[in-house]
Amino acid sequence: MSVVFIFSGFAKAVDPVGMVIKLNAYFQHWGFHFADNNIWLQMLVGAMAAIELLLGVNLLLGIRRKLTTVFTVIFMLVMTGITLYVFLYDPVPDCGCFGSALELSKLETLQKNVVMLAASLFLSVRPQYILRLISERNQWITAVSSLVYVVSITVYSFRHLPVISFTPYKVGVNIKAAYEGNIPDQAAMELANLYFYTTKGADVTYEVLSDTSFTFLLTLPEEKETDDGNNDRINDLYDYCVDKHYKFIGVASQALGNLSDWIDRSGAAYPMLFGEPSQLKAMVRSNPGLLLLKNGVIIGKWSQNDLPCVDDQTKISEIVKSGNPTKSGLVLSLWWLIPVLLVILADRIWVGSKFYKHYIFKKN
Incomplete structure (x- = not known):
């Protein structure tokens, strides 16, 4: 007992x-x-x-x-x-x-x-x-x-x-391999069901996972309740990605009205996609949260209180190093x-x- x-x-x-x-x-x-x-x-x-x-x-x-x-x-x-x-x-x-x-x-x-x-x-x-x-x-x-x-x-x-982390979205997991069916175990099923789509309904999941460069995903599972206290840091990271030619994408839930409210509050200039709310909550246990992909592999995760501070001299390796929060x-x-x-x-x-x-x- x-x-x-x-x-x-x-x-x-x-x-x-x-x-x-x-x-x-x-x-x-x-x-x-x-x-x-x-x-x-x-x-x-x-x-x-x-x-x-x-x-x-x-x-x-x-x-x-x-x-x-x-x-x-x-x-x-x-x-x-x-x-x-x-x-x-x-x-x-x-x-x-x-x-x-x-x-x-x-x-x-x-x-x-x-x-x-x-x-x-x-x-x-x-x-x-x-x-x-x-x-x-x-x-x-x-x-x-x-x-x-x-x-x-x-x-x-x-x-x-x-x-x-008890969710399938752990640092080091290859989402692309699961999406392609190359990871046969049951734990990969949720990864294989990952779904991103545009405001017009076009499925772009595989396009995001196949990018061989660094791709930052800002997860917004509940846009109406999203904390906007880190907007400056998020926007600085987006500018850094533009300068370094990395991708930075916001992924919101399916509420279009709440997304407009978030853009107005945050001044977001980055492109937006939509995803399933339950998947976004599993990807990063934070609202907002940040996830870093490279060729479909998760190489970093951050909560809203640990978002990386960047400037022109920041190396991507320094950002990646700070993005593994799990302990033994x-x-x-x-x-x-x-x-x-x-x-x-x-x-x-x-x-x-x-x-x-x-x-x-x-x-x-």
Whole structure:
């Protein structure tokens, strides 16, 4: 149970924008319409990630066993009810239990939650079966450090790009090869369905992917909600591309009216194409976002807060070097695991020394 909770909370923390999109699908089904950058949705995702990871840590280390098992039962009752609703009424394609990291069928999700609920009920009756791995005196250290860890990763991933990308549009992926059918695995199917078209409806996807030079794509999945605070930097990058003979293209969703509003607000002089909103949200988890292609291969990605600053002396190699935001999942895990293990080790040494002193006292 602790492994499932920790993995679920970690998956939401490293790609919180993906979870916001999944939550928004629920709310839109129920008649509530929010932008994907809505602050309340972001806070809800952050709270879910923190709760799940803390429940997992508490179960693993035996921290506040009675209180933890009660909260676990309440949490699993809510989650099981939601997954039962999803299974019966099919409001969304995927429940989003593990964010974008792992997609289960509706039946698999319901079965998993029923098993988890049964296990949580058992532990709530027998909390003494949870082994305590850290003393009551020092348990707050691991709890606080875990909370700081998950909140820090969530905030960083919201402000920049996901520290681990769960979408097919990773740096280094060859979209052109997938589009041509030369990558046969299932993960390439979404890449093969990429679609760009002009305002007149002409399909120019292959033309964009086949360009052997550098091609910057400014993704605008929700033009009406797009942050226009970086317009100067975007326009400077467009001027730089014109001078260096690189391509710079804006790719918006299908709303023509919103596109006109964006052009008026930003003073955009670059050419515009249209794409599917869901694909644009997967390509770069930012609004706006920037993606760099060369011969159909993704060689760089930037969020709106990390757009490259350029001048006449800037080399394209410097821009490319700054465009790989993803981190190793193992390294990110060690940022949490190593401090926790050190705290547990120090705690065991402290408890052992007290026991030894007490043993010597009794013996004497």
